Every structure is written in C-alpha cells, then in structure tokens.
Amino acid sequence: EDKVVQSPLSLVVHEGDTVTLNCSYEVTNFRSLLWYKQEKKAPTFLFMLTSSGIEKKSGRLSSILDKKELFSILNITATQTGDSAVYLCAVDLSSGNTGKLIFGQGTTLQVKP
Amino acid sequence: NAGVMQNPRHLVRRRGQEARLRCSPMKGHSHVYWYRQLPEEGLKFMVYLQKENIIDESGMPKERFSAEFPKEGPSILRIQQVVRGDSAAYFCASSPPSMRKTQYFGPGTRLLVL
Numbered sequence: 001e002d003k004v005v006q007s008p009l010s011l012v013v014h015e016g017d018t019v020t021l022n023c024s025y026e027v028t029n030f031r032s033l034l035w036y037k038q039e040k041k042a043p044t045f046l047f048m049l050t051s052s053g054i055e056k057k058s059g060r061l062s063s064i065l066d067k068k069e070l071f072s073i074l075n076i077t078a079t080q081t082g083d084s085a086v087y088l089c090a091v092d093l094s095s096g097n098t099g100k101l102i103f104g105q106g107t108t109l110q111v112k113p
Numbered sequence: 114n115a116g117v118m119q120n121p122r123h124l125v126r127r128r129g130q131e132a133r134l135r136c137s138p139m140k141g142h143s144h145v146y147w148y149r150q151l152p153e154e155g156l157k158f159m160v161y162l163q164k165e166n167i168i169d170e171s172g173m174p175k176e177r178f179s180a181e182f183p184k185e186g187p188s189i190l191r192i193q194q195v196v197r198g199d200s201a202a203y204f205c206a207s208s209p210p211s212m213r214k215t216q217y218f219g220p221g222t223r224l225l226v227l
Contacts, residue, residue: 004155034215034216036218041220041221042116042117042204042218042219042220042221043156043204043218044218045215045216045217045218048215088155088156090156099144099146099161099168099169099208099216100146100158100161100169100171100172101146101148101156101158101216102158103148103155103156103157103158104155105154105155106155
C-alpha cells in the first residue's frame, strides 16, 4: 500500500529557531513530491520536487528530496509566528492516468513569540 | 485570477439528508480533484475528474457518494443519505493540463452531520 509518513507530528519552537520537517514515503511509480502549508483553510502550494539532491528555496523555506532513501525535508530558518501552520507532504503517483496525491498526516508547527 | 472557489464554506445536514458541494476550478484549469480531511487526519484522495469525465474514482466510497464535472458549471460532489461519519472538510483542487500535478486547493467545505 502506498504510504507517506511525516515526522514529527507536532512541534513547538520559538521565533528565530530553525526547524526541519521530515517526510518519508513508500510508493509505487513515484513522480514527484509536494509540500503544502495549511493554515485555517486551503493548503497552499510550497514546493514540487522531482529530482534528488536539488534544493528548492523560497525565502526562509527550502526543501530537498532524496529518491534513494525515499525522503524529503522541509527547512524553515528564522521562524516567525506566521509560520505556524500544518505542513503537508504529498507524493504524486505516476501510474496510469491518475491524478492522485497521497498525503502524509501533516506536521503541526507552532511558533511562539 | 481568482483561485479555486468552493461553496458553501460550511454545511450542516441532518442524518439522511443530501449534501451537495460545489467547486469552481481556477480559470484555465480543466482538471479537478476532491479530497476529504477527517479531524486530526491528512487529506485523502477521493476522485479526479476532467470535463465530463471521471478519470480516477478509486478513493470514493462505493455507495452514497458521486461526483461530476459537467461541460458547463462547477464540479459537484454529492453525498446522499449523509451519516455522522461523513462530517469532515472536503477540499477541491484544480490543475491546468500542462502542469497536471501542481494542484491548487480551494478553501474547503466543512460538512457537519447532526
């Protein structure tokens, strides 16, 4: 069965800290891995990763994929209270014509002032 | 360019009633996906549609649930004879054909079954 596992499930840090969120996966026909940030409402797209070892960056956020070890990490440096959210990792399966994303259970990040 | 729109944002139904959830994809997007998020759980894929076609419904419960994406108008997720276990947030996502896998999500419909 296709599976995506995120860790930790929850995390509390103080402003200015750096955090690393983990996502490991066991799927057939991997195509890409995506990170989303979910606050009260819609998950908002952060990154799509398809190749191993290439870091993607957006401001204080960065992410990298290791296709050999089947995991990805999301780093947030100099955290701010606005980073508090649930961070979702999803894997896109390329089998057939499916558009299915398999999501992990999410990591709830709380950044305290 | 407006994002993915869903309505209603909140829906309350009594057991046995029907729930109808609507999703208008982003402009230029012809692929629609529905996901369900139960409390304290991640998003679970339900169905993937293109205009007038269901492409993958492997995540849809076999009974009471149906989805459509007509040529004109929004995509509809319909739940007949709702039960308490259907209470969840239902998210719709859309993507353009050229970047099929970058899915952009709507704000969700929170369904509460009394």
